[in-house]
Amino acid sequence: GAVVSQHPSRVICKSGTSVKIECRSLDFQATTMFWYRQFPKQSLMLMATSNEGSKATYEQGVEKDKFLINHASLTLSTLTVTSAHPEDSSFYICSARDLGTSYGTQYFGPGTRLLVL
C-alpha cells in the first residue's frame, strides 16, 4: 500500500516558538494532502486541505496565520505551528490522497505528537 511519512514523530518546545512538521508521500504523488489534529480521546478534526502549487484551504475556526501550510511539491507538504502555545499541544496527523486508487484513498502518516511547555 501507499506509504506516507511524517517528521518529527514527537516534539517538545517552549511556548512562543515555531514548529515545522513535514509530510511526505513516499511511493506516490499526492496533489492533495490533508492536515488533521486529534486531541486525546476525541475524533479526528480536519484543519486544512493542502493542494500542490496553490494556497491551502482552511476549515472554519482554524487560523491560517498560525498554522502555515506549504505544499511545494507533489510529495511534500509542511505544517508550521507559529508561536506555539500549550493549547496547541495535540496529535497532528497528515494524510495524502492517492489518485491511483479508487477515488483517491487517503493514506495517513504516523502522526506528530506536539507538546508545548
Next chain:
Amino acid sequence: GQNIDQPTEMTATEGAIVQINCTYQTSGFNGLFWYQQHAGEAPTFLSYNVLDGLEEKGRFSSFLSRSKGYSYLLLKELQMKDSASYLCAALDSNYQLIWGAGTKLIIKP
C-alpha cells in the same frame, strides 16, 4: 447538513464476531471508507465501498447500502489486537471525506 453516525463504543469477546454500523447523510456520495486507529497511532485504511453489497477482505468485511445510507464493518474471529477505534468516513460530491467520531471496540478474553 452532512452527518455520520456510528456507536461510540462496543465490547466483544475474543474469537467472536462483531458488526459496527454506520449511517451517513452527505451532499452527494462517492463511496464509504473504514479506517482502523489504535490508541496513540494514526488511522490505517481498511476498506472502500462504492457499490452496494459486501466486500470481504480476510477477517474483515464491509457492506454498503446506498439506498439506506448505511454501511457496516464486520470483524470475524476477533483477536485482542483488534481492540481499536474504527472510523467510518463518507466521500461527498466534492470528494471530501466526512468523518464519523469513531467506534471504540474493546475485546475481552
